[in-house]
Amino acid sequence: MLDREKVREIVRKYPERRGALLPALHLAQKEYGWLSPEAMKEVSRALNLPEATVKGVATFYAMYRRVPAGRHLIQICTNVACMIFGAERLVDLLKERYGLEPGGTSEDGRFSLMIMECIGACDRAPAMLVNEDYHPDLNEERIMTILEGYK
Amino acid sequence: MDKFLLRGIEEEGSAAIASYREKGGYAALEKALSMKPEEIIEEVKRSGLRGRGGAGFPTGMKWDFASRDPKFPKYLICNADEGEPGTFKDRPILEKNPHLLIEGMIISGHALKAEYGYIYLRGEYPGAKVVLEQAIEEAYKEGLLGDDILGKGIKFHLSVHQGAGAYICGEETALIDSIEGRRGQPRIKPPFPVNVGAWGMPTIVNNVETLSNLPLIVSIGGEKYAGIGNPECPGPKIYSVSCCVKKPGVYELPMGTTLREIIYTHAGGIRDDRPLKAVIPGGISTPVLTPDQIDCKMDFVNLPKVGSMLGSGAVMVFDDTVCLVRVCWRALRFFEHESCGKCVPCREGTGWLRNILERIENGFGRKGDIELLQDVAHSMAGKTFCPLGDGAANVVLSFIRQFHDEFEHHIEKKECMA
Ligand SMILES: Cc1cc2nc3c(=O)[nH]c(=O)nc-3n(C[C@H](O)[C@H](O)[C@H](O)COP(=O)(O)O)c2cc1C
Ligand code: SF4
Numbered sequence: 001m002l003d004r005e006k007v008r009e010i011v012r013k014y015p016e017r018r019g020a021l022l023p024a025l026h027l028a029q030k031e032y033g034w035l036s037p038e039a040m041k042e043v044s045r046a047l048n049l050p051e052a053t054v055k056g057v058a059t060f061y062a063m064y065r066r067v068p069a070g071r072h073l074i075q076i077c078t079n080v081a082c083m084i085f086g087a088e089r090l091v092d093l094l095k096e097r098y099g100l101e102p103g104g105t106s107e108d109g110r111f112s113l114m115i116m117e118c119i120g121a122c123d124r125a126p127a128m129l130v131n132e133d134y135h136p137d138l139n140e141e142r143i144m145t146i147l148e149g150y151k
Numbered sequence: 152m153d154k155f156l157l158r159g160i161e162e163e164g165s166a167a168i169a170s171y172r173e174k175g176g177y178a179a180l181e182k183a184l185s186m187k188p189e190e191i192i193e194e195v196k197r198s199g200l201r202g203r204g205g206a207g208f209p210t211g212m213k214w215d216f217a218s219r220d221p222k223f224p225k226y227l228i229c230n231a232d233e234g235e236p237g238t239f240k241d242r243p244i245l246e247k248n249p250h251l252l253i254e255g256m257i258i259s260g261h262a263l264k265a266e267y268g269y270i271y272l273r274g275e276y277p278g279a280k281v282v283l284e285q286a287i288e289e290a291y292k293e294g295l296l297g298d299d300i301l302g303k304g305i306k307f308h309l310s311v312h313q314g315a316g317a318y319i320c321g322e323e324t325a326l327i328d329s330i331e332g333r334r335g336q337p338r339i340k341p342p343f344p345v346n347v348g349a350w351g352m353p354t355i356v357n358n359v360e361t362l363s364n365l366p367l368i369v370s371i372g373g374e375k376y377a378g379i380g381n382p383e384c385p386g387p388k389i390y391s392v393s394c395c396v397k398k399p400g401v402y403e404l405p406m407g408t409t410l411r412e413i414i415y416t417h418a419g420g421i422r423d424d425r426p427l428k429a430v431i432p433g434g435i436s437t438p439v440l441t442p443d444q445i446d447c448k449m450d451f452v453n454l455p456k457v458g459s460m461l462g463s464g465a466v467m468v469f470d471d472t473v474c475l476v477r478v479c480w481r482a483l484r485f486f487e488h489e490s491c492g493k494c495v496p497c498r499e500g501t502g503w504l505r506n507i508l509e510r511i512e513n514g515f516g517r518k519g520d521i522e523l524l525q526d527v528a529h530s531m532a533g534k535t536f537c538p539l540g541d542g543a544a545n546v547v548l549s550f551i552r553q554f555h556d557e558f559e560h561h562i563e564k565k566e567c568m569a
């Protein structure tokens with residue numbers, strides 16, 4: 001369930017209720033792992049906003065997921081600095097090892113993969129986020145060791 | 152030059168309020184609270200501070216416009232969307248020196264008579280969110296934020312608003328839409344946000360680094376500040392240096408330090424001492440430079456003289472092993488992905504450019520492709536709704552202008568020179 005008290009607390013920070021929409025969507029996604037039609041309905045009820053409004057906003061932003069995600073979300077950057085230091089090879093490796101396609105989820109539901117634009121770690125490229133953890137300085141060996149830590 | 156923006160960030164626990172106070176933090180706020188709002192704006196004008204978010208707009212002038220507008224409430228928004236590829240200059244402030252930004256925002260709020268502030272933080276910085284929220288809580292506890300700051304009868308409330316992965320929300324009017332809970336798409340200007348911004352009210356949007364300069368300006372005074380770096384656009388500047396250098400990282404230097412000094416003195420030179428091939432001086436949206444142009448000073452007035460821009464000050468350095476057609480292709484893939492879709496030249500053009508670059512890169516380039524790229528880019532440049540589409544077109548035009556041979560070689564030989 002979406003924490004209504006928390007939503008009310010967020011709403012108080014804005015002069016209009018709708019300001020709380022992005023934070024409420026983040027909250028719902030944290031709760032359910034993705035924004036299912038039901039989750040979006042809940043957000044629309046909690047903020048008293050039309051469902052179409054909620055959906056329109058949720059579909060605009062890359063970080064809101066509208067398909068179920070795996071237990072851990074890998075967000076790997078392939079922008080210029082990371083590309084130069086071999087990020088594309090790492091993406092191939094994730095496919096070989098876990099059958100992960102960009103935008104997809106592994107069959108066992110363990111990982112989902114998203115290709116990112118720059119995540120602000122170019123000085124230690126290539127880099128990825130796993131859930132909310134930053135992992136810079138990747139290479140083929142390191143990425144495997146790191147991911148094995150996420151069961 | 153002593154570091155100011157990044158002072159002490161290598162120390163453990165630098166984000167805590169106690170450690171910030173040890174470095175003299177919040178002394179400038181006490182001084183600012185005893186000044187009249189107009190006096191602070193005067194100091195900012197005198198300082199010559201120009202916005203660090205990319206456009207380099209004079210901050211004092213922006214503040215003047217906002218404070219002349221009689222409508223209340225006014226909103227102060229810190230742009231912490233830092234999404235320009237190659238850029239990681241705001242992140243160390245957000246994660247390691249958050250109280251500098253908060254102090255800068257309280258001072259700015261007082262100067263602008265804005266009682267509500269938001270930090271629009273990109274969704275990809277979850278660590279910074281935790282640090283900032285904790286720092287804001289500390290500031291509330293010590294009476295630095297709230298309805299009666301330090302008993303001076305001044306009110307300022309601050310919170311973090313987390314973005315959700317859309318580069319275009321770094322553009323200030325799209326950012327405002329996003330704070331209001333909408334799809335982040337640029338609005339037509341005028342009216343400008345300083346008059347009609349968030350919820351229709353006067354709104355001042357400034358970059359993290361811009362606002363973080365306020366404590367320095369207040370403590371040493373605008374005149375002294377104007378003596379740091381290039382007098383035409385003074386102050387300390389954080390350059391983020393990446394790709395093929397020995398020591399990639401952030402360097403706080405006086406505005407107007409030359410590219411050569413940044414690359415060879417501070418960032419240690421090119422990895423394995425290879426030859427330098429190209430430099431993007433201000434983040435992926437800024438035109439590329441050749442090695443004979445690196446004596447240029449990195450600031451808002453000198454880079455345009457060599458056909459580029461300071462942008463976010465993100466220096467991306469490429470040695471002779473890097474394929475520039477590939478870099479250009481990857482840049483366009485970024486713009487295609489981030490185009491918000493509002494206007495046709497950008498929505499369609501970025502995809503076209505990416506497509507043609509992709510076939511050249513993959514060895515399927517055709518005779519006439521270079522002219523085709525230029526043709527598409529020319530039909531975008533100057534005709535898009537916001538600078539994103541313009542940037543995309545100019546990146547392609549600059550790569551072709553500066554590295555024509557490399558594109559030709561790719562098309563004729565179906566292979567890379569690098
Ligand atoms: C496509 C686009 C992306 C932008 N991204 C950012 C950004 O990530 N951070 C930022 O501070 N300014 C960004 N800007 C510039 C802002 O629109 C605005 O000029 C800036 O926040 C004003 O602050 P300043 O005067 O302190 O520089 C962007 C502009 C455009 C057109
Ligand atoms: S130029 Fe691109 S990003 Fe800007 S408004 Fe047009 S479509 Fe949107």
Ligand code: FES
Nearest residue numbers: 077082118121122
């Ligand atoms: S390019 Fe990958 S983190 Fe910046």
